[in-house]
Amino acid sequence: MPAAKKTSKVDPPPVPVKAATINDIARLAGVSKKTVSRIINRSPLVRQDTRERVEALMREVGYSPDPMARGLAFRRSFLIGMVYDNPTAQFIVNMQYGALDALRDSGFELVVHPCDSRSPGYIDGVRRFVQQQKLHGVMLVPRVSEDQALADMLNAIGCRYTRIAAVALDEPSRMVVTHDRDGAAEAADYLQSLGHRDLALITGPRAYRSAIERTGGFVDALGRRGIELPKARIVEAGYTFESGVAAAEKLLSSKRRPTAIFCGNDEMAAGVYRVALRAGISIPRQLSVVGYDDSPLASRLWPPLTSVRRDTRDTGRVAAAMLIQAEEGASARPAASVRPHLIVRDSCQPPDS
Secondary structure (H helix, E strand, O other): OOOOOOOOOOOOOOOOOOOOOHHHHHHHHOOOHHHHHHHHOOOOOOOHHHHHHHHHHHHHHOOOOOHHHHHHHHOOOOEEEEEEOOOOHHHHHHHHHHHHHHHOOOOOEEEEEEOOOOOOOHHHHHHHHHHHHOOOEEEEOOOHHHOHHHHHHHHHOOOOEEEEEOOOOOOHHHEEEOOHHHHHHHHHHHHHHOOOOOEEEEEOOOOOHHHHHHHHHHHHHHHHOOOOOOHHHEEEOOOOHHHHHHHHHHHHOOOOOOOEEEEOOHHHHHHHHHHHHHHOOOOOOOOEEEEEEOOHHHHHOOOOOEEEEOOHHHHHHHHHHHHHOOOOOHHHOOOEEOOOEEEOOOOOOOOOO
């Protein structure tokens, strides 16, 4: 009698496990769907213990928000835009890093839009950028942040925005104020404390609010100490290395040279270094130099440059974080502030007597 044919047992295919939804998370955590949404969107309006409990539950069940579904639900993409018109590449890079710090693990992404604010059609270009991308919000970086017509356009089309500027130009909930006047005043006080009274200033373009504030802060601080800065010692430049060279040539070719120069940014200060080297003028023995921004360039120059630090990365982080927070109570929030402070290195010393 033939042996019975042996059959192999085949396991049935696994039943797919349904992915958890936001409604499941709300039910399991015992909170409302709105609370879960606030936690996903990094709203500050949730208690810390509730946030930690819900986030732990989301990790446990492997829940992650679907950006496409969120976009369809809210009728906009989960994109933050950054609009800028700035000649200094390092400034923009640091601003982007800061924004990305804030957006990490939030479900939002960053898209950038460089523009030329001198072009008559640039505001229409920003409008197309916002509407085509269906942006959640826009960071406005100096100098475009200083353009009221651009802010008015964004307000008219219902696009939230934050403006980064030297002074408050809008509702507090939309502002990140960098207090450039205070930073320049600190530079003036430092140079005066070293004994400098024959000073000069290389400022940025007068169309930039930052240049206005830094000039005013430096001049006013000297004035409070009885030091007058002649108009001939204030040279307008363009926030670039080349413009710093041209301004320094003008200041250092005079019969009576200043003993110290404050520059509106580090790029222009590097231009002063170039001219001083060519002319055989020793920094800091014969000429003290102070910059602004405390960019990586400041510590790479020789001697290392004393500079006013404004934390550009932190500024970008704060501006982006403001955009992704829930809007409840936003109008009552004060303006965010990023305070500058002087970083003393080796480019200054008391003047030769």
